[in-house]
Amino acid sequence: MSPHPIPDELCCPAGSEPLDGVAATVESPEADAELAALAKALAHPVRVRIVRMLARREARMCSHIVDELPLAQSTVSEHLRVLKAAGLIVANESSPRVGYCIAPAALTRFKALLQAL
Amino acid sequence: MSPHPIPDELCCPAGSEPLDGVAATVESPEADAELAALAKALAHPVRVRIVRMLARREARMCSHIVDELPLAQSTVSEHLRVLKAAGLIVANESSPRVGYCIAPAALTRFKALLQAL
DNA sequence: CGTGTGTATCGTCAATCGACGATTGACGAT
DNA sequence: ATCGTCAATCGTCGATTGACGATACACACG
Numbered sequence: 001m002s003p004h005p006i007p008d009e010l011c012c013p014a015g016s017e018p019l020d021g022v023a024a025t026v027e028s029p030e031a032d033a034e035l036a037a038l039a040k041a042l043a044h045p046v047r048v049r050i051v052r053m054l055a056r057r058e059a060r061m062c063s064h065i066v067d068e069l070p071l072a073q074s075t076v077s078e079h080l081r082v083l084k085a086a087g088l089i090v091a092n093e094s095s096p097r098v099g100y101c102i103a104p105a106a107l108t109r110f111k112a113l114l115q116a117l
Numbered sequence: 118m119s120p121h122p123i124p125d126e127l128c129c130p131a132g133s134e135p136l137d138g139v140a141a142t143v144e145s146p147e148a149d150a151e152l153a154a155l156a157k158a159l160a161h162p163v164r165v166r167i168v169r170m171l172a173r174r175e176a177r178m179c180s181h182i183v184d185e186l187p188l189a190q191s192t193v194s195e196h197l198r199v200l201k202a203a204g205l206i207v208a209n210e211s212s213p214r215v216g217y218c219i220a221p222a223a224l225t226r227f228k229a230l231l232q233a234l
Numbered sequence: 235c236g237t238g239t240g241t242a243t244c245g246t247c248a249a250t251c252g253a254c255g256a257t258t259g260a261c262g263a264t
Numbered sequence: 265a266t267c268g269t270c271a272a273t274c275g276t277c278g279a280t281t282g283a284c285g286a287t288a289c290a291c292a293c294g
Contacts, residue, residue, distance in 0.1 A: 032165040039165075043157035044252085048149040048234075055234055062271055075253055077272060082251095097261090098271065111231055117165075117172055117224060161282085180240055192283055194242060199281095214291090215241065 024109070026116040035113040038106070041086030046071065047079050051102060054089060060099045141226070143233040152230040155223070158203030163188065164196050168219060171206060177216045 025031050042048055046069065053059045059068065066076050080100060083089045087106040092099040142148050159165055163186065170176045176185065179197060183190045197217060200206045204223040209216040 027169065029162075029166075032162045032169070036160055036162040036165050039156040040160035043153055043160040045146075045149045045153040046252095048153050048156075049146075051234055052144065052149070063269085066270095072254055073271075074255075074273080078252075081272080097269095107234060111228075114228055114231055117168055163282095178240075179242090183240095189284055190241075191243080191285075195282075198242080214239090 026113055031113060031116075035110070037086055038088070038110045038113065041083055041088050042110075044079070046076075047083055050076075050079055050083065051088060054100055054102045055107075057101075060101065061097055062100070143230055148230060148233075152227070154203055155205065155227045155230065158200055158205050159227075161196070163193075164200055167193075167196055167200065168205060171217055171219045172224075174218075177218065178214060179217070 042051065049069070050065055053065060053068065059065050062073065062076055062080060065080075066073050069076065080089070080091075084091060084100075087103055088110075089100050090103050092101075159168065166186070167182055170182060170185065176182050179190065179193055182197075183193050186193065197206070197208075201208060201217075204220055205227070206217050207220050
């Protein structure tokens with residue numbers, strides 16, 4: 001059997017749609033830095049892939065992603081760290097197996113900032 | 118007097134709205150690489166600022182941007198090169214007065230790729 | 235033809251990135 | 265208590281980035 005027996009529902013607070021990512025300024029030096037930081041987090045094909053996988057709920061754990069990609073576990077962990085640092089994903093630190101999922105608010109904010117260009 | 122006497126209408130074909138950036142695939146390994154490349158081009162506050170200035174038509178020439186930012190001319194030129202390589206901006210190569218402007222199609226494509234996440 | 239203006243390119247240098255293996259730490263299960 | 269699994273961290277290495285000054289280039293104008 002696979003050592004990763006498909007995770008149960010151990011993701012983020014489920015249907016949380018904060019929608020607060022549209023409140024802040026969209027044109028300012030701070031917005032420039034914010035957009036640049038978000039773009040930087042997505043500035044790698046592997047990270048785009050990871051975000052897509054998490055958005056589709058195709059994976060929740062680091063090991064799942066390692067299975068899908070031709071990369072070492074430490075490399076995947078580092079990409080997850082970058083995405084988490086940018087706020088694009090969040091981790092369930094409480095659960096046994098650390099479930100990752102996307103942060104809808106950050107993604108919404110990203111889209112809003114880009115749309116404003 | 119300013120050595121940059123405000124440029125005349127030396128921008129791109131003006132009201133060109135190709136809108137062809139929505140035709141290609143939005144979920145694929147190629148799309149991942151494409152989105153990552155576009156994000157990488159915007160992954161710097163200065164480049165975000167430059168794109169914003171060009172989108173607002175506040176500047177068209179490299180020298181205008183140099184006037185606005187605390188950066189050397191060669192640095193600004195390099196940022197412009199990165200943006201042009203990513204296809205986000207285009208240049209009127211006709212003269213020393215190179216007129217830069219945003220590439221609406223690339224920006225639209227960028228937005229479409231991000232929205233698909 | 236020389237001069238000034240506006241850009242691009244080159245070379246350099248410090249800093250950051252991306253990848254890896256190895257190690258460590260946390261749990262659950264045996 | 266030991267083992268196996270999952271993930272984070274550390275240290276390293278080569279490649280890339282970002283910044284700069286200096287230089288070279290293209291053209292308009294005198």
